[in-house]
Amino acid sequence: MQKITYFIFALCVLASCQKKQASGYVSELLELPTEHTIRAICVQPNGTIRASGGTIFGSGIVLERLPQSTTWDTIAVPNQGVPSLDYRNGEFSFVQAGNTLYRAPTAQNYQTYLALGWWNWQQHVALDNGNILLVGGENFGRGFIHIQEAGQSDLTLVDTFEHELRDIAYTSQQEIYVVGYGLVMQSSDGGYTWQHRNVTGDFFVGVDFPTAAVGYVLGEYGSVHKTTDAGATWKQVRLGNSLFASGKVRFRDLAFWDENQGLLVATNNRIWRTQDGGKTWHQFNDLEVGADFESITIQDDRAYLGATHGKILQIDLE
Secondary structure (H helix, E strand, O other): OOOEEEEOOHHHOOHHHOEEEEOOEEEEEEEOOOOOOEEEEEEOOOOOEEEEEEOOOOOEEEEEEOOOOOEEEEEEOOOOOOOEEEEEOOEEEEEEOEEEEEEEOOOOOOEEEEEEEEEOEEEEEEOOOOOEEEEEEOOOOOEEEEEEOOOOOOOEEEEEEOOOEEEEEEOOOOOEEEEEEOEEEEEOOOOOOOEEEOOOOOEEEEEEOOOOOOEEEEEOOOOEEEEOOOOOOOEEEEOOOOOOOOOOOOEEEEEEOOOOOEEEEEOOOEEEEEOOOOOOOEEOOOOOOOOOEEEEEEEOOEEEEEEOOOEEEEEEOO
8 A cells, every 4th residue: 555654743753742741750641643543552672653443334544663763654544443563584464354354564564354244353463483463352241263374375264262352462372272152262272272260250452471470461341360371370459330320431551561560551541550460550640642542562671551542651661
């Protein structure tokens, strides 16, 4: 697709482009040339940043900013939202809500792969062996897992479940974790078979493993569960809100940069951090983003928080 280049105001003269302090961290608000909610952010080792967004039944967008650049290029405009991006082994991939997977060694000339039927994919991961796993589901309905094996064009439906799946993480080509509506699952064979773990009580929307043994899952109502033995057992380290309480925030994602330090993001401009493995949580109280956070990615001691209205809050963690 032809690139459409947008220029951010020169020298970042707007206050929203200036670096500020956020609860002790240096932060910078990036305003992208779109009003779409930023649902996924992918940072390559060379510093290239890609971000995507959109809605299930509306248009989507994929944007790219090259290293040392202040401009964002539109590299794809699918007819539905793009909730997930990944970069692995020199290949960029993203999924479109519905049934389409895009793969390319660069940001152009994508190969597209379609699953039979309409599938609301939520997230995907590309493994080092070339396989791609995709998870999703119907809204509060059944969930499903697809896999595309390396070198194959078909997308195979591996399994279906009673409830929607929302996020996926892995610690090796074999050990993979999936979370969704009231369930946490683990695969030890690369995603072909799955075991349910004894974790319930929330609509789990995020999972992250900073090490092979230590991992965390986040519920939409704020509960956090932790494992220190590679998923065999789990312990709740943060209580959630009442499922029926009104006026409460909705938690969207979590990410850790080591086994003890991590962030939670939520609607209503909310961020929480822990520095002791989830024993205590502290809310950021000095943010002026003016948006609901939807996603978080951590790369090289920097957090990227995707938000509504085409915004990304960039936080230096050092």
